Amino acid sequence: MKDLFKKKPMGALGLILLALFVLVAIFADVLAPYPMVNGNMTVDVIHKLEPGSAEHLLGTDSLGRDVLSYLIYGARTSVILGICCTILSTLISIVIGVTSASIGGKFDLILQRFVDGWQCIPGMLILIILMNIMGNGLVQLILAMAIPAGIGGSRMIRSSAISVKDAGYVKMSGILGGNVWWKMLKHIIPNIMPVILMGLAGSLGGVIMMEASMNFLGYGVDPGTPSWGYMITNQGRSNMYVAPWLALYPGILISIMVFASAMFGDAVRDLMDPRLKGGIGSYNSKKIAKIAARMGKKQTV
Amino acid sequence: MGKYVTKRILLLVPTLLIVCIIVFALMRMIPGSAVDMIVYRLGQAGQQVSAADVEAKLGMDKPAIWQFFTWFIGIFRGDFGTSLFQNESVLSMIGRQLMATLELVILTLILTNVISIPLGLYCAARQDSISDYTIRSISIVLMALPVFWIATLVLIYPALWWQYAPPATYVSFFTDPIQNLKMFFVPSLLGALSQTGHQLRTVRTVTLETLRQDYIRTAWSKGIGEGRIMLRYAFRNAMIPVITVIGGSIPGLIGGSVILENMFNIPGIGAQLVNSLDNRDYPVVQGCVLIFAIIVMVVNLIVDISYKWIDPRVELE
Numbered sequence: 001m002k003d004l005f006k007k008k009p010m011g012a013l014g015l016i017l018l019a020l021f022v023l024v025a026i027f028a029d030v031l032a033p034y035p036m037v038n039g040n041m042t043v044d045v046i047h048k049l050e051p052g053s054a055e056h057l058l059g060t061d062s063l064g065r066d067v068l069s070y071l072i073y074g075a076r077t078s079v080i081l082g083i084c085c086t087i088l089s090t091l092i093s094i095v096i097g098v099t100s101a102s103i104g105g106k107f108d109l110i111l112q113r114f115v116d117g118w119q120c121i122p123g124m125l126i127l128i129i130l131m132n133i134m135g136n137g138l139v140q141l142i143l144a145m146a147i148p149a150g151i152g153g154s155r156m157i158r159s160s161a162i163s164v165k166d167a168g169y170v171k172m173s174g175i176l177g178g179n180v181w182w183k184m185l186k187h188i189i190p191n192i193m194p195v196i197l198m199g200l201a202g203s204l205g206g207v208i209m210m211e212a213s214m215n216f217l218g219y220g221v222d223p224g225t226p227s228w229g230y231m232i233t234n235q236g237r238s239n240m241y242v243a244p245w246l247a248l249y250p251g252i253l254i255s256i257m258v259f260a261s262a263m264f265g266d267a268v269r270d271l272m273d274p275r276l277k278g279g280i281g282s283y284n285s286k287k288i289a290k291i292a293a294r295m296g297k298k299q300t301v
Numbered sequence: 302m303g304k305y306v307t308k309r310i311l312l313l314v315p316t317l318l319i320v321c322i323i324v325f326a327l328m329r330m331i332p333g334s335a336v337d338m339i340v341y342r343l344g345q346a347g348q349q350v351s352a353a354d355v356e357a358k359l360g361m362d363k364p365a366i367w368q369f370f371t372w373f374i375g376i377f378r379g380d381f382g383t384s385l386f387q388n389e390s391v392l393s394m395i396g397r398q399l400m401a402t403l404e405l406v407i408l409t410l411i412l413t414n415v416i417s418i419p420l421g422l423y424c425a426a427r428q429d430s431i432s433d434y435t436i437r438s439i440s441i442v443l444m445a446l447p448v449f450w451i452a453t454l455v456l457i458y459p460a461l462w463w464q465y466a467p468p469a470t471y472v473s474f475f476t477d478p479i480q481n482l483k484m485f486f487v488p489s490l491l492g493a494l495s496q497t498g499h500q501l502r503t504v505r506t507v508t509l510e511t512l513r514q515d516y517i518r519t520a521w522s523k524g525i526g527e528g529r530i531m532l533r534y535a536f537r538n539a540m541i542p543v544i545t546v547i548g549g550s551i552p553g554l555i556g557g558s559v560i561l562e563n564m565f566n567i568p569g570i571g572a573q574l575v576n577s578l579d580n581r582d583y584p585v586v587q588g589c590v591l592i593f594a595i596i597v598m599v600v601n602l603i604v605d606i607s608y609k610w611i612d613p614r615v616e617l618e
Contacts, residue, residue: 116316126327
């Protein structure tokens with residue numbers, strides 16, 4: 001954490017922005033100038049499609065809803081979606097990747113061929129087909145986005161699990177009578193945690209972007225749930241000549257969130273990747289010089 | 302080389318089988334109410350059919366295994382089934398639309414490379430200069446912009462300010478290339494944007510690594526000019542990771558093309574797919590997904606083979 005702020009200012013900025021979005025999502029009811037009543041936004045058709053004013057800072061949409069409040073509640077949807085999706089997809093990746101690596105043999109071979117085949121189908125298509133089958137809604141969207149991402153991400157987890165599997169301590173655990181499941185839970189998963197965390201930090205932005213794009217094709221959360229993507233597509237596009245700002249604001253927010261999570265993900269990866277972390281194995285000349293100096297001292301003493 | 306290519310092409314068949322199983326399984330997950338929906342839609346279209354007829358047409362009255370193999374064997378005979386709504390075979394529908402999709406994807410690829418490779422090389426050659434920082438910052442911003450949002454803005458603001466909109470009727474490239482390119486240029490440029498950001502950074506990082514090699518120093522000491530060093534020595538050796546990135550971007554490009562086709566009114570497979578899903582015309586959906594998967598498979602094959610072409614030292618198994 002300290003390293004993040006010291007060595008990766010951009011990553012820290014990303015983290016701060018993400019934390020800000022999460023806070024806005026949690027305190028949406030307090031922050032929004034026109035809070036939701038019984039889970040619905042206040043509708044005021046008389047004042048529809050108004051530009052920004054003192055009453056409605058960012059104007060109103062075609063139903064007279066306050067755009068600023070809508071965007072604040074939209075942050076809540078995006079945050080819930082992003083967090084649930086990344087966690088669920090990582091869990092799926094771990095289950096597939098780790099079992100495939102630890103059981104090995106024919107099971108691994110056949111499962112991996114399926115993962116290969118799955119990756120030949122563009123993720124977007126699987127997503128829209130799943131959404132078409134399950135219908136719109138927040139839970140459905142989380143499932144439809146997490147399953148393809150989880151299967152795709154299992155690749156990296158499997159390869160790192162394989163490299164851990166042959167380590168001495170895992171073999172030893174086997175000799176001492178630990179079965180496959182014990183080895184998996186007690187030894188393999190804790191030791192591939194950096195790879196798992198790297199995946200978690202990096203995939204958040206993709207989820208937000210995907211949700212927004214899906215809205216354009218008519219799949220997404222229920223129309224009643226505020227969502228930035230839905231606002232761009234439905235409000236922004238249909239009123240594009242009267243109220244062009246409706247498409248502008250949510251897009252800026254999506255971009256900021258994607259940018260923040262990309263910066264944060266990059267920083268986490270750089271800090272956790274053992275090849276970049278420092279130590280003798282890395283090409284960090286300062287560190288090597290330090291170690292060399294210490295060794296030299298030892299020899300003279 | 303020839304042996305390797307044949308082997309890889311033969312290996313496509315089992316992968317195709319697995320892709321077909323996955324697509325088929327996805328289609329079987331469709332709830333039973335879909336049949337009623339189809340009956341209703343067909344009724345709207347003026348065809349009176351019973352639910353049993355639709356089930357028979359979808360092959361749902363037979364066991365799943367039988368259904369799967371008739372479909373799978375049909376694919377090799379070029380028979381992808383027939384559309385439920387239009388009296389046309391899926392293959393001929395796809396054939397009609399394949400050109401537009403391929404044109405969009407290929408133009409996007411060309412634009413991505415034309416922008417990202419020279420800029421990436423330039424950034425590597427002038428590392429840490431002001432222009433390097435500017436280009437890199439812009440590329441990070443490009444990566445964070447949702448394509449469909451920029452597309453929406455591109456449709457809104459020029460129309461608002463200059464009353465300009467890209468042409469909305471499709472003309473084949475071979476009948477009127479200029480009109481055709483006018484239509485495709487904006488969507489493919491938009492599709493290229495986010496990919497450009499990513500690829501530019503890859504080109505830069507990889508080239509920076511190769512520029513530190515001994516043979517580059519030797520080339521400098523021999524008095525070879527900078528342009529020649531960058532292109533012949535540094536870039537050629539940096540190309541393998543770049544090709545991997547390009548190959549990996551294809552599924553994303555296809556996903557993006559689905560959105561761009563719908564947005565810019567391009568009659569491609571992506572637009573057809575979304576349309577058919579809305580209509581619940583499942584045989585067409587199956588065909589479209591399969592065609593996209595085949596494109597991805599072929600691109601992966603080309604990428605693997607091109608490694609050998611770029612770097613003759615690469616050993617193909």
